[in-house]
Amino acid sequence: MRLPKFEYLEPKNVKEITSLLKKNEDAILIAGGTDILPKMKQRIVTPKYVINITKIEDLKKIEFAEKKGLTLGSLATLDNISKSKPVIEKFTALAQAAGRVASPQLRNMGTIGGNISIESMCMYFNQSHEWRKGRPHLCFKLGGDRCFVAKGSKDCLALFQADTPPALIALGAQVTIVGATGKEKIINIEDFYTQKSKKVNILKPTDFVKQIHIPTPPKGTKSCYLKMAQRAAIDYPIAGAAACITVSGGKCKNAGIAVTAVGSGPLRLKEAEEVLIGNSITDELIEKAADAAYEKVRPMPHFNISAWYKRKLIRVLVKRSIKQACSKAK
Amino acid sequence: MEKYSVIGKRLPRLDSVAKVTGDAKYAGDFFLPGMLHGKILRSTVPHAKILNIDTSRAEKLPGVRAVATGKDISDIPHGFIRAAPAPFFLRDKFSLAKEKVRFIGDEIAAVAAVDEDTAMEALDLIKVDYEELPAYFSPQESMALDAVRIHDHAESNVSVVISFHLGNIEQGFAESDFVFEDNYSTQYILASYIEPHAAVADFSQSGNVTLWLSTQTPFYDRTNIAETLGIPESKVRVIKPPVGGGFGAKTETHTLFTASAVLSRKAGRPVKIIYSREEEFTSTAHRHGVTVNHKIGVKKDGTIKAVDSKFFADGGAYNSHSAISMFIMGTLQNGPYNMGSFKYEGIRVYTNKPFAGGVRGHGAIQPRFVIETMMDSISEKLDIDPIEIRKMNAVKAGQTTISKFKIRSCGHTEALDKAVEEIGWKDKWRKLPDGKGVGLASMFFASGAAFSFFYDNPPSFSGVKINAETDGNFTLFTGTSDIGQGSETTLAQIAAEELGVGLNKISVIASDTATTPLDMGSYSSRVTVFGGGAAKIAAYNMKMKLFDIAADMLEANKDDLEAKNERIYVKGTPEKSVSIADTVIGYYNKMKEHLTSSGDYNPPADVGGEMRLDLGEVNISPTFSFGTHATEVDVDKETGEVKVQKIAAAHDCGFAINPMAVEGQIEGSIQMTFGQALLEDYRMEKGWSITNSFIDYKMATSEDMPYIKPIIVESIDSEGPFGAKEASEGTNVATIPSIANAIYDAVGIRMKDLPITPEKILRALEKKEGGK
């Protein structure tokens, strides 16, 4: 499969990105290209301009200082993040999530900015032009009037499956977005997502993600991301769960729990967090938190995986991720 | 002293340096001057009459050099079964649709343009008017009485029925103390070679066409291409460069082969077509998905008395190997156990889906899953050790089965013992903690089909020619296809051993229809016994010619000579010898002709015969391989995940010409059946293929594969070259049931529907717990 034709632009700094995005409608940013280029080959995306931002070294940094926390430039690769010592030590769930994305080559290419911005996927949408052109109807995601995943659905039911977002949510990350005016906006990563499959994040065409920041977790904090996929590599999760637990004086002071591959975006499970916070963590309590997660999620079926199974899996993964985080937290 | 100097050795493949340096040129790596790029327009409806194809806009697009449709090809369809005695109308596929399309992905037109971008653009400009017909996506729908016929030549949508009855099953069941009956189903899977199909065709002004194809069967392709183009076979030259895996699915003459030639003829320029991975999924041959009803009658002591087997296969839109597939799904149940009596009905049904053909373990994978799983149930019910029940019923060397298979050698018992020992069966079976288990399964397979499915009057089943050079080297010409299994090296090792020279003295020229002897290609695990057999005969004949000359030169009796270390010696008199190089020169001086030899392999008289696929009593192969897999698994009872820890895979390959290659075949073939057991699932919805990439089609990665311990068993066969039998398809037939049986040992559930996904395990576990 060949890429469609486009004009290629290569900004040298952050300011140039904004001006290029403003100047050129129908432009798309690429960094690793691992998500966008396949979609361009399939003619799902056919921009007039491709703006390659990988020459901007500033955006590749992974910086950690105890006081400042962790700052990841949006171009930091998943491989570098997964192998970064401070990330492994202090933000374990993120290192684990980044280290389980796809394959070594795709982690070398793929960036954190790209991973959090991955669109939802669906077997009726992520197909080639040759495949799609014969379909008698368009689905919501292609601007049509229906969803093939569930007959009669009023919304697109494409599945969000990125690995790092639940880890970032559990760790309390913030995203810095640069808008059309060049002004920076910092938001909690949860608010980055629309929970709508048709367009999963809030980015406008002229926006871009500059960096991600995670405050240094308090003492006694440990985190864990667990992914279950059909195979060990080159795969999206059937379900993924991240837990970040702060234990102090034998009690859970704080908890962040989030899951992925269940719906239109990564999902924070406050109900499960609340079960833990303020209590001493026992196996029974963890089971309760897992039950709360199970009660809360209403997964979408995806491909050959049923909603029933995803929900069962969320219960198990939430339980196990809390357990693993706590076993280290003690 | 060791018996052999070249065979039985772990020698690197002849092509290995070319393959590690990027030097090996596959079909898609050929770039000819002026070469155009071709693309195929495919049907977007599952079943329709074609009312009109308007190619005018595509033809006018700048850069387009040729457009071809069904009008540009002859009226001779192709299919894998071509020989006259075929009892069914089996050739039913046109390279480009002639009136109808029968599945989404069916080929309608082909375009050649100056580059791929233009060819793709041109496809969108071709307008096809259809009259849509009702479409059927399951055998049940397709077999409904009022269903529209998918092929006019067939009376219904049943593509093939094969049935036969061996012995007397009524009596067999009457004599049985227990009758076990069960239903099973298996999924469509894909061969999934990493190299997509590729073709480069160069039709010259003189009317000859040369093609470089990614194929397993260059001679069959030559015939199909000649017939499709309406030109004599001798005008078509097919060259098979290195092929990036085939696994059965490259035995088809897929449309790119013929279309590239048609386009090249039209455009007067070479044309390359490479299938996208998506086209591989939507439009190439798959393994049959089947539903099975199986009945086994046994005595209290475990003796099998009767088997009644009904297979129902989704064949997709075309016949391909159809009758062979259905025949061997039945006949390959007659081993490694004696079945007492056996009745089989195999029904293959046309549906509006991509067609099913031959894939590694062809026809053996599905029934073996059923039989070996049922053997486990039976042994449990009768309280007989699963090893014992298998040994008790096992066929033995020297025996002829009820299906008339002559068992010349049989290493089954040895394979079974070694596999279970390796897995630690005694200490593990029924003894591991909940969630952990071991399972075993045995298998057998044919070493090549002893029928000519394709040619009415082939010169032989396999032919090899050898040229001698004056520097003491030999060039071996073979029509067999090395598609990655290493058969060129195997044949060279056989010839080198026979000629008493090192492997480095043999060059191989293979799979070029203009220069190599006619061969049926690589399928049915035939190459070692058939091609290797021919190589041994050709080398022996060469040796005799050399001995004739050397006898004069050494003033010795020809019968006293032996060839070793690149010299010819008088046995027992090491000081009397002459080099092979000097002998070749001596031959030239004396005979004034080139020194060549040839050898042809044909199966012995008690094998093969008339191709009556409607009879079960046919000895299908010169000899049979045997084996056992013993597997250990962990099952996560909360998630349903199965982690296969180890597979001990013992295979009786007769004699390992190259043990490293045999191990490679065992290890590699298991990757496919491991995947079919647990991961791989080609899915369609209303005729639409939705598994179109290696992202959605879950082939096992390096991190998924269990530890595989290959165990080579050598039964030294009387028919195979140096005692060798097949080691390429039989090697993985037992994997799936051994995993399923291990899952049963681990968590007590019988999985009868492939693939065994975590979700299915969890549902089965819940059902089991709920039932308590």
Added chain:
Amino acid sequence: MKQLVELKVNGESYETAIDPHRTLLEVLRENIGMTGSKEGCDLGACGACTVVIDGKAVLACLTLALEARGKEITTIEGLAKDGKLHPLQQNFVDHGAIQCGFCTPGVIMSAKALLDENPKPTQVEIKRGISGNLCRCTGYTKIVEAIEVTAK
């Protein structure tokens, strides 16, 4: 519009005129004439096109050729030096780690990047290191063995 680009492949400079939408894989194979890197799936899921850029294994089918300007690109053609195979290549040959050979260049490039970064990987690390390279022939066993031997 075509642009003249200079690519540094296996230590040598190649100049070629290309459209921006050409991938590095296409340019290596079609413009530069290095066909060792293979196209297996074209969507980044098989690893047959793996090359090493600035020390990291990446997929040439998802890399724009323009993006690779100014970088050190190593392909399978660049491993053997002065007619001598790279130890990885030699061990792949000796240990039977090759069958059809179509995945081989990509696997070797992944293995090279792995060993350059981590000269003494464990077996688990090796399996992970080549997990982005699908192989249908070998079951990966002898590939892993060849890499293990090279690392010793």
